[in-house]
Amino acid sequence: MIGLGIWQLDRRGEKEALIARLATNRTLGAMTFPSPPVGDEYLFRRAGLMCLEVAGWSEQAGRDASGTSGWRHLADCRTGAEGMSVKVDMGVSSAPGITPAWKGGPVTGTITHAPDSTPLLASLFGKRPPRNLMLVADTPAAGLSASAPPDPSSVPNNHLAYAVQWFLFAGIAVVIYLLALRRRGRKKD
Template identity: 75%
Template sequence: MIGLGVWQLDRRAEKAAMIARYAGNRARPVMAFPNPPIGDEHLFRRASAMCLEVVGWSEQAGRAENGAKGWRHIAECRTGIEALTVKFDMGVSTAPGVAPVWKGGEVTGAITHAPDATPLLAGLFGKRPPRTLMLVAEKPAPGLAESARPDPSSVPNNHLAYAVQWFLFALAAVVIYVLALRWRGRKVKSE
């Protein structure tokens, strides 16, 4: 358990470096959206891509840049001749079921993870493939409010709390062990 606590302290430093790298991505110049859009090295960086044709829309609970809660509208777009599609968060509406009128075009925005339907337990115990990326558009589709921009400060770094938890588990195990030895010693003396 102590080893797990030390490991969590090491992970804390790694996570802090990763968050700093993501924060640095925000200051880098606009890049072409990665093709295919997977991997985390470009998270939070500004990128642009061309949506040639919207092939589908999905809705998900979200938050607008002004803090209002609503439904974010994610366009799945064809980006070229190949069968590759890319997801674009095109903005937030205050009610579900709004049908955006946006048909495609150039999109510039911040890179973040696209929503996926992998169950939490499957992600914890199964081998999870790299998460797909999407762009959160800086300019929303007509009739929608701008989605909240992805922020590196939202990436949790709770490894210190995990380390403390493991150290407390180790301490509890030592206390239980000492109490068991004392109880066993008293039992031997009484016989």
């Protein structure tokens, strides 16, 4: 358990470095949206793409830039002849069931993770491929409010809490062991 606590302290440093790299992405110039498969190295980077056609829409709970709760409208954009599709968050409405009239075109925004419906147990025990990325549009579709921009401060770094937890478990195990030895010693007397 002490080893796991030390490992979590090491992971804390790695996560701090990752968060610093992701924060730096916000300061870099805009790029073309990357073709999959890619890892997390492009998160929070400004990018653009050409949505040739909206293949469909989906909705998810979300917040607009002012913090008001609503429904995010995600366009499945076809971006090329090779069939690549990219999710683009085109904005937030106050009510579900709205289908934006936006049919496609150039989009600029910030890269973040696309929504993932992988069940928790499958993600814990199965080999998980890299998560898909999506673009949160700077300019919302007509009739929608701009979505809250992705923020590197939303990336959790709770490894210190995990390390403390493992050290506490180790301390409790030592106390239980000492109590068991003491009890065994009393029985022999």
